[in-house]
Amino acid sequence: MLRTTLSLARASVRLSRLGLHIGYALGIACVYPAWRPAWQSRFRQRWARGVLQLLNVRYAEQGTSSPTPVAGSLLVANHISWLDIFVINAAMPAHFVAKSEVGAWPVLGWLVQRSGTLFVRRDRRSDAVQVNRSITCLLQRGESVVVFPQGTSTDATQPVQFHAALLQSAIDAETRLHPLAVYYHDAHGRRLAATDFLGESSFLQSLWRIACTPRIDVTLTRLPAMDCAGQNRRTIAAQAQQAVNASLMQLARV
Secondary structure: OHHHHHHHHHHHHHHHHHHHHHHHHHHHHOOHHHOOHHHHHHHHHHHHHHHHHHOOEEEEEEEOOOOOOOOOOEEEEOOOOOHHHHHHHHHOOOEEEEEHHHHHOOOHHHHHHHOOOEEEOOOOHHHHHHHHHHHHHHHHOOOOEEEOOOOOOOOOOOOOOOOOHHHHHHHHOOOEEEEEEEEEEOOOOOEOHHHOOOOOOOHHHHHHHHHHOOOEEEEEEEOOOEEOOOOOHHHHHHHHHHHHHHHHHHHHHO
């Protein structure tokens, strides 16, 4: 009983502080689009790190890629939770491609729209074509973009399956693709299910579950970059998928 009471109290304090952090972002969002890209990137990174700190999410980076991906790169990652966005932004601020439902989330939906997130409707093939064009333009301008090729978040115990549609932008922009592996675990390295954001959970339910978790650790692995010029998007998707799955399996064994 005492443990439950302490857990509820801890979660309430975390969410109260997170509310203030979101309020700060709401004020900044009014002028954010007018900022220089470099200022926007710094703010996204600093604010994402604040979210992780308030929820006691401790992240670590590892891997063979350079500490900072080359400007104008396409980053692809497995998708487990809405926390993925903040974990990746904390390490390497970038634009994101998200499913259209994210834009309807209370408060945060508006914030991610103001931050330059691109939205895609999974039930419309024409959306993928338009979003690919938008991603290509960003890449050619020297900005990095993050895509979750799974299309939706999945249980971390399942092998990753990447769809190739939105990877065409890296080929069209003749840039590099950087695979990333995201793995949530406890302090002993065991997989943590509290972060899983599956179809049966609402955003608020997931947020409460995460706020009630005493501590969350996440490892972000940077995998070797891939040159995309002249490549086939399905080949690239298969290679990135294989690399991410191998990394996740290794982390799970450790």
